[in-house]
Amino acid sequence: MAEHTTTGQPVAAAVVPPADDRDWVVIFSGTPWANGAHRQHALARELTVDHAVLFVDPAGHLPRWRVQVRQVTDGLWQCAAPALLPFGRHLPPVNRVNRWLAARVLRRWFRRREASVRLLWLDEDLAAPVAARLGASAVVYDATDLDWTFTRPWNRPHLRRALRSAVGAADLVLASSTALPDRMPASDPAPVVLANGCDPDRFSPDGPVAPWLLSLRRPLIGYSGAVDTRAFDADLVAAVARAHPEWTFVLIGPSTRAGRAPLAGLSNVVLVDAVGFADVPGILRACDVTIIPYRVGGLIDYVHPKKCYEYLALGKPVVATPLPALRALGDTIALAADPPSFASALADALDRAGAPDDAARRREVATRNSWSARGVQLRSLLAGLPR
The missing domain is CATH 3.40.50.2000 (Glycogen Phosphorylase B;)
Structure with a gap:
């Protein structure tokens, strides 16, 4: 340029x-x-x-x-x-x-x-x-x-x-x-x-997959964004990870010491700190389900996470906490507020993760929200x- x-x-x-x-x-x-x-x-x-x-x-x-x-x-x-x-x-x-x-x-x-x-x-x-x-x-x-x-x-x-x-x-x-x-x-x-x-072309389901993910135990549950105490609910993720050691959580993005503290010692939680935006789709493509575990009722539960549409553009099932701005997507994504219901929603999403009709419907929603x-x-x- x-x-x-x-x-x-x-x-x-x-x-x-x-x-x-x-x-x-x-x-x-x-x-x-x-x-x-x-x-x-x-x-x-x-x-x-x-x-x-x-x-x-x-x-x-x-x-x-x-x-x-x-x-x-x-x-x-x-x-x-x-x-x-x-x-x-x-x-x-x-x-x-x-x-x-x-x-x-x-x-x-x-x-x-x-x-x-x-x-x-x-x-x-x-x-x-x-x-x-x-x-x-x-x-x-x-x-x-x-x-x-x-x-x-x-x-x-x-x-x-x-x-x-x-x-x-x-x-x-x-x-x-x-x-x-x-x-x-x-x-x-x-x-x-x-x-x-979102940019549906950047987050197309057709594209390369980060090769290092192939060595991780499946199923893979992906998240992209900050791991902090402002929005990210690490206690929620930690509780679900402890209850389901057979699931691997891949958390992509910068983290703070306080944000990642509840996740310490969990072998099925992988924190990936330094990732460029161009590399995010290749990591999420390898995941079976994606999550938005944000705190609800705090100072910033007004957010409308654009990652939701990016996940949908990849055709991935989405499980999120019931942020006010996401409730209108309740027929496309799963909303769950506490560890038991979040884990149950993840289990249901994993059971249907490979359904091609569902993936196409998610992609259509993302395209309408490009x-x-x-x-x-x-x-x-x-x-x-x-x-």
């Missing part, structure tokens, strides 16, 4: 990309582009169907004195914006200064190419101060998470104020889960649910916004 940066230049310098006649969308994201397997990245790609997109990474904890812009693909650019001062996530005045600087640099970036911003897209609450500074025709706020739940209690008021500001600045509020709007500040207009999706389908819905919503 072409790359243009301002390394070696002062922060106020701007890089002018090749001309693009499409309207521009500027996305201030809470997830860096380098972590490119999330909702933000999928929707950014969908927006390039009829827009040019500048994806702005979140500010780090330390100052960044240079702006960097590089082209990711046709119509999509990634920006590492400058930040004058550290700890903007924790100190509101610092956040405002850093956002003022980022907006100033980006305004110059667009002036140099004689372009303007049609849409400002926020999925990072702390980016709300830029809403009035880029001259966008409309502002979209995409609620992917409740950011304040990801910080310590003393910092939550700051982030909750940022959430209210972001929602209040938006002409369109989106929510990634049916369970999110009730947990958000009131908005006018009310939030529109644009649920998470990112391309979400893109069609999104473009319809954006068509009603000011230009």
Whole structure:
């Protein structure tokens, strides 16, 4: 890919990309582009169907004195914006200064190419101060998470104020889960649910299988995602694993010490920490059943795990805890709340794991919930916004 940066230049310098006649969308994201397997990245790609997109990474904890812009693909650019001062996530005045600087640099970036911003897209609450500074025709706020739940209690008021500001600045509020709007500040207009999706081609059942799995005892029960104490219910998994030593649990993703502690000493639980997103389908293809063992009733049971559709795209049976956003899929996946019922649902799923008609039906559900389908819905919503 072409790359243009301002390394070696002062922060106020701007890089002018090749001309693009499409309207521009500027996305201030809470997830860096380098972590490119999330909702933000999928929707950014969908927006390039009829827009040019500048994806702005979140500010780090330390100052960044240079702006960097590089082209990711046709119509999509990634920006590492400058930040004058550290700890903007924790100190509101610092956040405002850093956002003022980022907006100033980006305004110059667009002036140099004689372009303007049609849409400002926020999925990072702390980016709300830029809403009035880029001259966008409309502002979209995409609620992917409740950011304040990801910080310590003393910092939550700051982030909750940022959430209210972001929602209040938006002409369109989106929510990634049916369970999110009730947990958000009131908005006018009310939030529109644009649920998470998947890439059915990436998670096709036809493809390579990770060879190292062939040495594990079957049946294999797979999970992809973080093993932590925020969402993952390690106590549930540990209880089921102890009751069924004949099953092998393959847990793919980063883990914390507290998250994996209940799983210690279980020989039928395999933790696989360092796996790239491209390698995940090859591991899950080898599994007989997939699981989403998330805590229900906690701070983040509003989530709509996109892994559910990824599992279904592979044709795999899914057993999950009854998260509010997953209940609508109750005729496609099995929902179970406690160790005995979870184990029973897994046993039933293993009995039917090889049924081809069931696998085809799961794949059909995933296809209906693809990112391309979400893109069609999104473009319809954006068509009603000011230009």
